[in-house]
Amino acid sequence: MYDLVVVGAGPAGSTAARMAAGMGLKVMILEKEDFPRYKACGGALSERAACCLGLRLPEALCERSITGARIHFQNQVKEKIKGYRLTTLVTRSAFDHFLLQKAIEAGASITFSRVLSFSDKGDYVSVQTEDRIYKSRFLVIASGCQDALKDLISGKTSRDDIGICLVAEIEANDMDIEARLGRLLDIHFGIASGGYGWIFPHRGYYSVGIGGLASQLIHPRQVMSSFLENNGFGRHHIIHGHTIPLGGRKRRIARGRVLLAGDSAGLVDSFTGEGIYYALRSGEMAARVIGEEKEGDAAQLYERRCDRELGEELRYARILSRIMHNHPNAFSWALECHDEVIEKYIEIPAARRSYREFVRWLLPRMPFGLLSMR
Ligand SMILES: Cc1cc2nc3c(=O)[nH]c(=O)nc-3n(C[C@H](O)[C@H](O)[C@H](O)COP(=O)(O)OP(=O)(O)OC[C@H]3O[C@@H](n4cnc5c(N)ncnc54)[C@H](O)[C@@H]3O)c2cc1C
Numbered sequence: 001m002y003d004l005v006v007v008g009a010g011p012a013g014s015t016a017a018r019m020a021a022g023m024g025l026k027v028m029i030l031e032k033e034d035f036p037r038y039k040a041c042g043g044a045l046s047e048r049a050a051c052c053l054g055l056r057l058p059e060a061l062c063e064r065s066i067t068g069a070r071i072h073f074q075n076q077v078k079e080k081i082k083g084y085r086l087t088t089l090v091t092r093s094a095f096d097h098f099l100l101q102k103a104i105e106a107g108a109s110i111t112f113s114r115v116l117s118f119s120d121k122g123d124y125v126s127v128q129t130e131d132r133i134y135k136s137r138f139l140v141i142a143s144g145c146q147d148a149l150k151d152l153i154s155g156k157t158s159r160d161d162i163g164i165c166l167v168a169e170i171e172a173n174d175m176d177i178e179a180r181l182g183r184l185l186d187i188h189f190g191i192a193s194g195g196y197g198w199i200f201p202h203r204g205y206y207s208v209g210i211g212g213l214a215s216q217l218i219h220p221r222q223v224m225s226s227f228l229e230n231n232g233f234g235r236h237h238i239i240h241g242h243t244i245p246l247g248g249r250k251r252r253i254a255r256g257r258v259l260l261a262g263d264s265a266g267l268v269d270s271f272t273g274e275g276i277y278y279a280l281r282s283g284e285m286a287a288r289v290i291g292e293e294k295e296g297d298a299a300q301l302y303e304r305r306c307d308r309e310l311g312e313e314l315r316y317a318r319i320l321s322r323i324m325h326n327h328p329n330a331f332s333w334a335l336e337c338h339d340e341v342i343e344k345y346i347e348i349p350a351a352r353r354s355y356r357e358f359v360r361w362l363l364p365r366m367p368f369g370l371l372s373m374r
Pocket of ligand 1: 040149
């Protein structure tokens with residue numbers, strides 16, 4: 001009998017496992033892929049995510065420090081650079097492997113096997129993998145957006161709450177990367193419905209991708225091909241596709257002895273697609289609730305804490321996403337006349353401003369009528 005079984009060794013699962021093992025709990029992680037494994041991701045670890053890691057990232061993992069953004073919309077381009085770090089670029093296979101190693105060092109065990117189903121028996125949870133059954137006091141499902149285990153707790157996610165992302169890692173010389181982007185993230189709005197395209201400067205490669213609403217992005221591969229070509233990368237690259245949940249809508253994320261964390265809980269910023277921060281925070285919160293041994297109300301307590309600490313931010317991100325994507329004039333207005341908008345927005349990933357503060361600052365400044373023009 002384990003205290004905690006965790007499904008998935010992404011940032012949410014490894015963090016939940018590390019924190020719980022650190023509290024002296026007997027923890028088993030069940031992961032379907034052999035590690036290190038590829039993970040489709042831009043690899044932007046925001047400063048707020050890095051700060052809540054509670055670990056020092058080895059230099060070798062930190063490929064580039066980002067201090068600014070270059071934003072494109074229609075024919076406009078704006079650049080904003082801060083005097084401090086906003087984001088660190090990492091390669092997810094290495095980053096996730098590092099977090100898993102830390103969970104193991106803290107005392108968690110790992111078995112590489114796919115979880116097929118689970119059943120809450122009242123005083124324990126039974127977890128069925130490809131080759132055996134595990135029993136545990138609690139189960140954290142952190143198996144990402146595409147795995148169906150979470151549906152037994154939260155129900156099936158509506159297509160309106162899912163984004164589609166395509167990404168390619170394109171090898172390049174570090175000097176060329178430095179000359180092209182240096183310490184900037186390159187973000188292209190207006191090219192994918194309800195989302196954007198990105199070019200992120202890693203070590204030895206660019207992460208180039210597009211993401212948008214699943215309900216509106218009808219031909220994602222075509223959008224990706226055009227994006228690659230228009231930015232001088234040519235069309236022929238290995239392209240990985242993955243879905244992403246869009247946060248900010250209230251949904252069930254825990255029941256009885258089963259808690260959802262990270263993408264499984266739908267905790268992703270609808271505007272930027274940032275999910276690592278929310279995965280780390282929710283993984284940590286799940287472990288704490290379980291460690292506190294308030295067995296009767298762990299699910300309620302977890303839902304309340306996630307809602308209080310993450311829910312509000314995600315709701316404001318969703319509001320911003322709606323405003324900017326449904327009203328292109330708002331975007332043009334922000335880029336043309338209001339330098340301050342980007343200036344202030346990019347303080348959010350650096351944990352220097354909350355979404356709530358930003359949206360409440362922005363809305364009264366937007367010219368009346370802008371939101372009704374399409
Ligand atoms: C293309 C793309 C780009 C992105 N870029 C960024 C970015 O730059 N910055 C950012 O902050 N966020 C980004 N995100 C979001 C971010 O990747 C996710 O929010 C984050 O990975 C969520 O972590 P997680 O631990 O919840 O899930 P995951 O990282 O998805 O990990 C889930 C793990 O569970 C395992 N698993 C799945 N099913 C099972 C099963 N049945 N049994 C056992 N194991 C299972 C998987 O193999 C995987 O290892 C991006 C997402 C995409 C798709």
